Amino acid sequence: MIKTTRLHKINAEKIVKMGLCATALLSVAVLFIVVGYVFFNGIGIINLDFLLESPYRFEHGGIFPQIIGTLCLIAVCLLFAVPLGVASAIYLAEYAPDNVVTRSVRFFVECLAGIPSIVIGLFGLIFLVYYLGFGISMLSGGLSLGFMILPWTVRASEEAIKTVPRSYREASLALGASKWQTIRSVVLKSAYPGIITGILLGMGKAIGETAVILLTAGSGLESFLPRSILDPVGSLPVYIYMMATQGHTSAAYSRTFGASLVLITVFLMISVFALFLRNRYVRRMSGSRG
Amino acid sequence: MGALEHVRGLKFKLKFGRMELTKEKIIEKLLFISVVSSSLIVFFIIAFMLKESIPALALGWDFFFGMTWWPSHDQFGIFPIVVSTFIVGIGALAIAACIGIPAAIYLAEFSPGWLRNIIKPCVEMLVGIPSIVLGFFGLMVLVVFIRDSFGGYGECVLAGWIILAIMTLPHVISISEDSIRAVPKAYKEASLALGATQLQSIRRVILPNARSGILASMVLGMGNAVGETMAVLMVIGNPNIPWIPSSVLDPVRVLTSTIVIEISYVAWGSMHQHALFALGVVLFVIVAILNVITTAVIRRGVSR
Numbered sequence: 001m002i003k004t005t006r007l008h009k010i011n012a013e014k015i016v017k018m019g020l021c022a023t024a025l026l027s028v029a030v031l032f033i034v035v036g037y038v039f040f041n042g043i044g045i046i047n048l049d050f051l052l053e054s055p056y057r058f059e060h061g062g063i064f065p066q067i068i069g070t071l072c073l074i075a076v077c078l079l080f081a082v083p084l085g086v087a088s089a090i091y092l093a094e095y096a097p098d099n100v101v102t103r104s105v106r107f108f109v110e111c112l113a114g115i116p117s118i119v120i121g122l123f124g125l126i127f128l129v130y131y132l133g134f135g136i137s138m139l140s141g142g143l144s145l146g147f148m149i150l151p152w153t154v155r156a157s158e159e160a161i162k163t164v165p166r167s168y169r170e171a172s173l174a175l176g177a178s179k180w181q182t183i184r185s186v187v188l189k190s191a192y193p194g195i196i197t198g199i200l201l202g203m204g205k206a207i208g209e210t211a212v213i214l215l216t217a218g219s220g221l222e223s224f225l226p227r228s229i230l231d232p233v234g235s236l237p238v239y240i241y242m243m244a245t246q247g248h249t250s251a252a253y254s255r256t257f258g259a260s261l262v263l264i265t266v267f268l269m270i271s272v273f274a275l276f277l278r279n280r281y282v283r284r285m286s287g288s289r290g
Numbered sequence: 291m292g293a294l295e296h297v298r299g300l301k302f303k304l305k306f307g308r309m310e311l312t313k314e315k316i317i318e319k320l321l322f323i324s325v326v327s328s329s330l331i332v333f334f335i336i337a338f339m340l341k342e343s344i345p346a347l348a349l350g351w352d353f354f355f356g357m358t359w360w361p362s363h364d365q366f367g368i369f370p371i372v373v374s375t376f377i378v379g380i381g382a383l384a385i386a387a388c389i390g391i392p393a394a395i396y397l398a399e400f401s402p403g404w405l406r407n408i409i410k411p412c413v414e415m416l417v418g419i420p421s422i423v424l425g426f427f428g429l430m431v432l433v434v435f436i437r438d439s440f441g442g443y444g445e446c447v448l449a450g451w452i453i454l455a456i457m458t459l460p461h462v463i464s465i466s467e468d469s470i471r472a473v474p475k476a477y478k479e480a481s482l483a484l485g486a487t488q489l490q491s492i493r494r495v496i497l498p499n500a501r502s503g504i505l506a507s508m509v510l511g512m513g514n515a516v517g518e519t520m521a522v523l524m525v526i527g528n529p530n531i532p533w534i535p536s537s538v539l540d541p542v543r544v545l546t547s548t549i550v551i552e553i554s555y556v557a558w559g560s561m562h563q564h565a566l567f568a569l570g571v572v573l574f575v576i577v578a579i580l581n582v583i584t585t586a587v588i589r590r591g592v593s594r
Contacts, residue, residue, distance in 0.1 A: 012489070020395055021401070022398050023389045023392040024393040024409055025409075027393050027409075027416070029413040032412075032420060034427050034456075037323050037430075038423060070355075083326065085328070088321070090321055095322070103323055105329045112329075112332050114513070114578060115335065115574060116518045118517070118546045118549055118550065119339065119574050122570045123339060123358070126339075127334060130541070147331055174353060179314060209420075210420070211519040211520055211550060214550065215553060222450075237422045241520065244429055244524060264419070271414075271418055
């Protein structure tokens with residue numbers, strides 16, 4: 001009798017365990033289904049012409065201006081967010097006294113991380129496009145993206161700076177280096193893989209972001225390259241949005257799949273690189289401590 | 291002679307030292323300025339959003355509890371939009387929880403190391419799949435599937451639930467897993483030593499102790515679901531006049547999709563534009579409240 005209940009119990013345990021395992025595998029399967037579906041539908045259209053031509057209406061041409069536009073937007077975004085974010089992180093990690101000002105600054109930066117991207121898009125539209133008069137342009141789009149990833153840059157850099165062992169700093173200070181010299185040539189030098197990982201993850205976020213640049217950077221189907229930073233630019237996400245919602249033909253859909261595949265590939269490359277860098281960095285840091 | 295040079299050298303050193311000191315001071319000031327300006331962005335966002343939306347917010351009752359959103363007839367009642375937003379968000383969260391929490395339990399308690407090393411990065415990747423691509427996938431696969439098998443338009447609440455569940459799933463999994471792992475090992479060992487099976491210990495000992503973290507992950511996921519724009523926009527149909535859906539196969543309209551769709555043809559300076567910015571403020575406030583709840587839940591869990 002006892003034996004059978006125990007057997008029963010063990011069977012139940014096994015079944016539940018398999019059920020739990022199934023849910024975990026299901027969440028992984030979702031990733032492969034989405035990526036696989038986009039890959040098999042998009043690979044057919046991708047060739048050199050598609051990558052190097054300009055779009056013409058919905059059914060013709062390629063996505064060259066969109067690729068360039070996305071790269072330009074990311075560049076503007078990083079030029080804004082990285083220096084500001086890293087400088088803020090250095091201040092917060094190394095200089096900030098523990099007082100009301102620091103705490104409220106930290107709180108506001110956290111708040112910025114919580115703002116939905118569409119609200120940042122609206123803010124970019126009213127502040128950058130209309131109030132400052134940048135117009136629908138690469139500059140407005142890039143800066144709005146910068147607002148979006150700024151808190152992530154700050155957080156990642158601050159964490160990377162904080163993991164640098166105290167003894168490094170003390171050794172440098174004891175050798176007579178000043179505080180800034182210590183930060184510049186000791187702390188930042190050992191924290192930079194962590195900072196770069198944070199920046200890459202922010203880039204991955206910015207590259208797929210649609211709502212923000214839809215409102216601030218351009219309508220997506222631009223067939224020309226931007227001549228200045230104040231020109232509107234097309235970008236891959238907005239191109240996908242326009243083609244998917246207004247294309248309605250199979251030629252348009254296959255182009256959308258192609259653009260999605262390019263976007264996903266770039267995104268996956270960035271994140272795999274970031275993960276790789278992080279793993280190596282974590283190993284090195286734990287090695288140096290032990 | 292030697293002494294004089296020594297003194298000169300000292301003077302030079304002092305001067306140089308002072309220059310170094312001022313340089314240090316300047317750098318510290320610059321860093322301080324940059325940190326202040328990063329936090330000022332939030333102020334600017336709040337100030338500009340409020341300034342643009344005050345005419346619409348001033349409508350008061352008619353705005354917040356009006357049942358009709360019909361811009362061409364000057365009717366701006368956001369109630370159905372807000373309710374639809376919550377319907378879509380809560381449903382998505384329920385699905386995400388049903389899959390995410392068991393997955394988190396598996397990852398934290400059962401999974402062998404190699405499997406975890408495969409699953410974890412995949413889940414992390416899932417966070418970042420561009421939402422527009424996920425939305426397009428939903429439009430081409432999910433919407434077609436629902437139309438063919440259940441009828442209706444296909445673009446509906448159900449499609450929104452599933453797509454949003456996919457997007458919130460990674461957050462639910464990773465935060466829940468962390469909080470399950472944070473439960474001290476001794477608790478589980480004590481429970482096992484008392485003769486409880488592994489499942490019993492998980493249900494009676496680990497889950498109650500990890501409750502606050504799991505709850506926090508749900509609230510955070512809710513915030514993400516409510517603020518998510520593009521993916522959900524592409525699969526929920528967006529009827530011209532928003533209503534509160536009566537079945538899961540009805541198309542709906544949420545806060546974010548209304549803003550994106552209507553901002554493209556709004557007359558600048560009209561009440562319609564103010565109302566759209568007011569929608570942004572409402573969205574911002576909802577998400578902020580959810581974030582505050584998350585922080586409070588986490589803090590309570592930690593202090594306990």
